[in-house]
């Protein structure tokens with residue numbers, strides 16, 4: 001059975017060209033880029049090239065890119081740096097729908113005495129900018145709000161947020177792990193101070209990330225030790241993966257139009273057909289601007305896990321929420337924050353597409369999912385009641 005992989009917000013396939021580019025840096029060109037000899041020097045050149053490629057995708061300058069081990073590290077580095085840079089400021093602003101990489105850290109800091117404001121979202125997953133305006137004050141060290149949500153794909157109005165944050169002199173960080181490579185970004189014309197990205201969401205390997213740090217923004221390193229990354233992130237560089245990330249960013253730039261046209265058209269067709277064929281299906285985040293590849297659907301009176309298992313039998317790999325929450329039967333914190341009723345939140349499925357998905361795959365999902373939902377509703381007492389009431 002050939003799998004249909006529509007779980008790209010969890011992780012992506014490493015692109016063949018990315019793998020080809022990183023491969024020599026394990027067994028042949030394995031030098032340490034810090035070494036003075038020619039062997040290290042040629043690796044350093046490729047690391048420099050990778051930095052330029054990442055910077056180009058972000059509209060940033062290469063000096064503004066710090067390589068890290070993952071999106072989680074970039075998020076931690078940004079927030080921890082801000083509170084060290086502004087020791088007198090004891091307030092942090094984030095939102096209730098952030099990834100645990102941000103939310104858990106902020107909640108841990110709250111236990112250590114920081115005042116943490118978690119902004120609410122409305123039913124469409126959007127922020128109320130008046131709530132943000134009222135929350136930012138002279139005590140705010142950092143505002144950390146995600147660019148795009150991993151579960152619903154909802155995109156926050158980042159530049160409007162940035163303008164509000166800057167009025168009070170706080171730092172502005174965005175977790176753009178799901179946005180980079182999917183929508184165009186331009187740091188040169190942005191108010192973002194720090195931005196996190198992760199390689200495995202854009203067809204590079206797992207275990208490589210980067211932090212964009214605007215020139216002139218004060219910074220304290222999260223990892224200290226050697227002088228790597230201009231003293232901003234100690235530790236011998238993960239050279240092969242850095243080179244892979246550079247290539248993946250170059251390809252993401254090339255495929256950006258495809259992502260925003262062909263992939264979006266696939267997602268839109270999936271959304272239209274499934275909502276037409278399945279009664280009582282709602283689009284989580286449907287009223288908001290969303291990533292072109294993401295579709296989160298809620299089906300009343302069915303269990304997301306049961307849907308996933310039946311889809312998996314047909315070779316369809318989707319997700320019932322973020323990868324971190326699947327495996328637990330708690331409804332996702334994102335859907336709860338959006339006020340999605342309990343009975344729907346439990347039956348939510350996320351399809352996240354990539355440039356590898358085809359029309360034929362979308363046809364197959366459109367064919368296979370409606371009978372799966374019908375069968376599950378018929379099997380559950382609540383579902384039967386619901387079907388009887390809606391007939």
Ligand code: PLP
Nearest residue numbers: 070071072099101150177178198
């Ligand atoms: N932030 C968001 C929005 C994510 O979706 C993820 C991963 O799912 C992360 C952060 C964490 O990235 P990483 O897996 O590279 O640590």
